[in-house]
Amino acid sequence: MSGLIPLTSRELIRWYRNPVSLITGLIQPFFWIALFGSALGRFPTIFLQGAPNYITYIIGGVLSITSVFTAMFSGVNIIFDRRLGPLGRYLSSPIRRSSIVFSKIFSSTLRILVQVAILIFAAMILPNGLRFENGFSLFDSAVLITAVVLLALIFSSLFSIIAIRVTRMETIFGILNLVNLPLIFVSYAMFPPGIMAGWINSIAKYNPVSWSSEAIRTVIINGTLTGSQLANVGLWLLYLTILAASLIILTYVISERGIRD
Amino acid sequence: MESIITTENLTKIYRGSIKAVDSLTVQIRKGEVYGILGPNGAGKTTFIGMLTTRVTPTSGRATVAGLDILKESLKVRKRIGVVPQDLTTDEDLTGYENLKLVSRFYDITANEANRRIDQLLNMVQLQKHSHRRVKTYSGGMRKRLELIVGLVNDPEILFLDEPTLGLDVNTRMQMWEYIRDLRKRLDVTIILTSHYLEEIDALADRVSIMDNGKILVTDTPSNLKNSMKEDYITITFASPDDLKLGEKFFSNNEKRFSGINTLRVKVPNSDETMPDLINYFSSHSVKITRITIQKPTLDEVFLEYTGRSLRDEERGDARKSMFTIGRLRR
Structure with missing residues (x-):
């Protein structure tokens, strides 16, 4: 896929040149941790599935949400290339059309990993912050990274497909605004299933944000997993993998068939 | 003379009814500057869009450098250079980085690309500014950069779609000099669309007058004017x-x-x-x-074939020009 490497490096140069986007991308999740974490500091630990405090409980959710947001916006980014002109150049160059889209998907995944590292560090230095009471193994970090990356691939692909098919900026931002709250609150990202209304719970089960949040949460709280925990984490990652793979294939097919100018 | 582009009844219909390009059959000769003159909305950009494989024709066929635009679109794109109407360079990258990025889309070695980028930057006198970010460029500098981005792959055919839209008169004439110069130095066929009469007159060897998706007449500018x-x-x-x-x-x-x-x-x-x-x-x-x-200008020729004056169109499109100027100055 010629074009993928040069276009990905273009995205990374732009990111590096606009540190503001990195900072603003971090402010919101940091607020989640700091504000939610302290506001709900007295959250009854009985609901926290064994986490020593609320920040340790929600960090998996915050990392997942950060991944979703960054991924959604970078998927949608293609509309700016269309509006500002570079897309026209790429479309008349001898590169695969899918490489235009995948450069955004891959570069956003890299950016998300940097954001995740910074957020974990921030959560650890906060008072009454993130604590790995049962240790954090190489396997645990592999689970964390896999979950975050798969979630990023899912949402950047999904929103790339939308941005390929929908050329009106207003429509796309409408969709973004419509989905972001339900994605967070109809999931296990911030709140334990135990305190949720039944109907929300039954939808939240199928939210990929829940799968990722729960997988990360399980490894952070428990360190070494029991057999049944391992099975659950495996299942969540499997769901994420299947969804990510299907969306990536769909993105490939749709972008090759024609990006509308 | 050898044809480098031929089209046969090439047609593009948008949304089932609007015929943007209506059954065009043209032959463009190797080495010439072929101008397409017409008002906004005449179908020039759509025509170019099909020849550059960006727009899929509704019917008809075309070959560019002997290659079918539908079946061999990737190969066509390797052999052409395009300077679209819109600005396409990335403002956050430097001029050099933009050229380098595009060069990596083609099968050229890094050394070859660098040599070529240097040559092109020299040609439009951007050498000094090549390591500044494009967002700091003036409108004329940006257009010059756009021009050479289309030449990075040493194309056989260069498509220039309204290359001076929104530029002031001095900068426009300067662009013409650059276009004449590159034609002299490089062995390239140029397809040029414009709705500026003087531009086509100054640059084109042959011109087609286009209106409502149709080509009304094709000849050298001087023959057309003499025919009046x-x-x-x-x-x-x-x-x-x-x-x-x-x-x-x-x-x-x-x-x-x-x-x-x-x-x-x-x-x-x-x-x-x-x-x-x-x-x-x-x-x-x-x-x-x-x-x-x-002597008559191409405007009299245009009037003769369409019943309208292109000068009126030029005035009417002030808003569009303002928009482009706004973007150039940003």
């Missing part, structure tokens, strides 16, 4: 007697008096009339103080 057969000769005579004497030469022409001792005459071809006129005036001792020859 309406040159105007304006003569100011030294005295009323000279005027009376001189007037006799034009007994069969449409003429009118305009100002003191001044006659304005319409002749089919001033190039042929002038030698006779000079002989007549000298043999009859007619004294004149001033003589002006006015």
